[in-house]
Amino acid sequence: MIIRWTYAFADRPVGRLSEARAFWTAVTGTHASEPRGEQAEFLTLLPDEPAGTDACVKLQGVAEGDGGAHLDLCVEDVRALTRAARERGAELVADHGDRAVLRSPAGQPFCAVPWHGESVRPPVAAGSRLDQVCLDIPPSAYAAECGFWAGLTGWERLTGSRPEFEVLKPPAGLAVRILLQRLDTERPAGAHLDLACADTAAVRARHEKHGAVLVRQGPHWTVMRDPAGGTYCLTGRDPRTGALPDAGRRAVVA
Known part of the structure; x- marks a missing residue:
């Protein structure tokens, strides 16, 4: 089963979707599509330029909780991917015919x-690229x-720069990779x-100019909160390659 494309979803409370839209379009160099869904809860962030580039980030308004993030895996055969995942x-959460909502064994939602x-x-936008979904795992x-x-x-499975990280590196050209982070404590x-x-x-x-606030500073990442209340990270990696250069200028991956 070949994954042809990936979308990173920012899931935010549906009542704050306009705030999420204004912020994420501003910091990613994109503009929002027309809303979709029964509650106008889905938006695609379309690159402003250059022509011919494809979107890889979407927003979803959620009815409960503060939101988070999830992945959409794009394939030629949704049924085959759903079967392979199960x-x-x-767990199959919802079958919508042409797409399926699933939950990983640890409970993380994703879509086929x-x-x-x-x-x-x-392209890289103002020195940064949204290129990774980090799965926070107990x-x-x-x-x-x-x-x-x-x-x-x-995908290629790589050891991260710290013991609690593992990276899944997609084939060249795919827009979003996966970082798995082992949490310190048991939680969902x-x-x-x-x-x-x-x-x-x-x-x-x-980002602060557009309304984000600092949450905390890590070794080579900065945890931020966007105006819609969702947390995300700024990481010191090359936005072209995703690599993290260490003091010896070797390229490491997380």
Whole structure:
């Protein structure tokens, strides 16, 4: 089963979707599509330029909770991907015919959706690129969850720069990769978005100008909260390649 494209979803409370729309379009160099869904809860962030590049980020308004993030995996055969996911322990949440909502063994939602020919990733925007969905996994489920996502995607499995990280690197050209993070404590699985930043301080200042606030500072990541209340990370990685250069200038992956 070949995954042809990936979308990173920012899930935010439906009542704050307009705030999420204004912020995420501003910081990613995109404009929003017309809303879709029964409650106008879905938006695609379309690259402003250049022509011919494909979207890879979407917004979803959620009725409950503060939201988070999830992945859409685009394939030619949704049924085959759904079947493969279930055989590996995923739960089918909803079957919509041409797409399916599933939940990983650790409880992280994701979707199997049809591929519509997307193939050209959008450019770096103002020194950053939203290029990663980080899955936050409780310790008891971490090993199995890493195996699930590696088996389902077939992507290259790489050790991260710290013991609690593992990276699934997609084939060249795909827009969004997966970082799996082992949490320190047992709590429900979740996910958040990561941006690769050439200059994290400059990107942070730009995001704060558009209403984001600092939550905390990590070793090589900065946790932020957007105006709609969702948390995400600015990471000191090359936005072109996703690599994190260490002090010796070797390229590491998370």
